[in-house]
Amino acid sequence: MNAAVSSPAVKVVRSVQDQVSPEEWQSRVNLAACYRLTAMYGMTEMIANHISCRVPGTEDQFLINPYGMLYEEIDASSLVKIDLDGNTLFNASDYAVNAAGFVIHSAIHMARHDVDCVAHTHTVAGMAVSAMECGLLPVAQTCMRFLHVAYHDFEGIADNPEERERLIAHLGNHEAMVLRNHGLLVVGKTIAAAFNVLFRMERACQVQVAALSCNTKLITPPQKVLQDTYDRMKPRDNVPGLSGELAWPALLRKLDRVDPSYRN
Numbered sequence: 001m002n003a004a005v006s007s008p009a010v011k012v013v014r015s016v017q018d019q020v021s022p023e024e025w026q027s028r029v030n031l032a033a034c035y036r037l038t039a040m041y042g043m044t045e046m047i048a049n050h051i052s053c054r055v056p057g058t059e060d061q062f063l064i065n066p067y068g069m070l071y072e073e074i075d076a077s078s079l080v081k082i083d084l085d086g087n088t089l090f091n092a093s094d095y096a097v098n099a100a101g102f103v104i105h106s107a108i109h110m111a112r113h114d115v116d117c118v119a120h121t122h123t124v125a126g127m128a129v130s131a132m133e134c135g136l137l138p139v140a141q142t143c144m145r146f147l148h149v150a151y152h153d154f155e156g157i158a159d160n161p162e163e164r165e166r167l168i169a170h171l172g173n174h175e176a177m178v179l180r181n182h183g184l185l186v187v188g189k190t191i192a193a194a195f196n197v198l199f200r201m202e203r204a205c206q207v208q209v210a211a212l213s214c215n216t217k218l219i220t221p222p223q224k225v226l227q228d229t230y231d232r233m234k235p236r237d238n239v240p241g242l243s244g245e246l247a248w249p250a251l252l253r254k255l256d257r258v259d260p261s262y263r264n
Contacts, residue, residue, distance in 0.1 A: 017076070025076065027191070028079050030191040030248075033191075033255055034117070035065060036255055036259070037251055038051065040254075042123075049120055049183075050065055050119075051064075052117065053118075053194075054116045060083050063081055065078075065080070066079070068093075068094070076264060100159045101120075104118075104120055105120075107163075107165075115187040116191070126205050130182055136149055136201075140207050142203050145200055146204050150177035151177065151178050152185075154182050184202065192243070192244040192247070192248035196243065197235075
């Protein structure tokens with residue numbers, strides 16, 4: 001009989017709740033929930049990719065995942081706090097931060113003070129659409145939310161700080177950007193808002209890949225109808241259903257029924 005091969009267990013991080021402000025702890029809980037939900041809905045690529053949020057009350061600090069943990073393992077205490085220069089300010093995990101994650105997320109947090117959360121994924125549908133010359137098409141109502149999105153051409157692995165200027169310029173004031181030959185990037189005023197955009201953009205990409213695979217002519221509504229639909233679907237602070245805030249408590253309840261350890 002062959003001996004069993006054991007793998008090193010992930011270090012159990014003791015709760016850091018008493019070492020951070022109540023506001024930061026709440027952001028940590030919500031960000032950890034966002035990681036777990038992203039895993040639950042199949043939008044992960046093992047330990048790759050990142051979701052970050054600004055530390056409340058700061059302009060130059062954000063929380064991001066430790067590079068070495070699966071999204072389904074991340075909890076509030078394991079998140080790493082860094083600044084815009086890449087300095088680690090607080091880290092209770094055994095892992096550092098991925099260089100490409102720092103470049104992409106620091107760029108957005110540096111320039112977009114109107115948003116608190118940034119998410120980047122490498123999903124099959126997202127990567128497929130990122131390679132399509134046509135970009136994201138308004139082939140269904142879900143897709144029309146992204147009638148106006150940004151695009152950023154592939155420059156290689158995004159670990160060069162010089163790319164930050166171009167990432168910022170291409171994103172502009174959009175809530176979503178297709179990273180050509182790479183994946184998807186979204187931003188939100190809150191963690192709930194960013195997850196809402198991410199989920200819907202991923203669904204839009206899935207719809208497009210499915211529709212194009214059918215080898216039949218696609219129809220799209222007139223531009224006036226598309227624009228009107230986009231205007232009615234884009235997030236507004238006074239409409240919780242559009243901003244993602246209405247769904248967020250329900251999503252947390254869903255997580256709590258399955259595994260509430262993200263709150264640790």
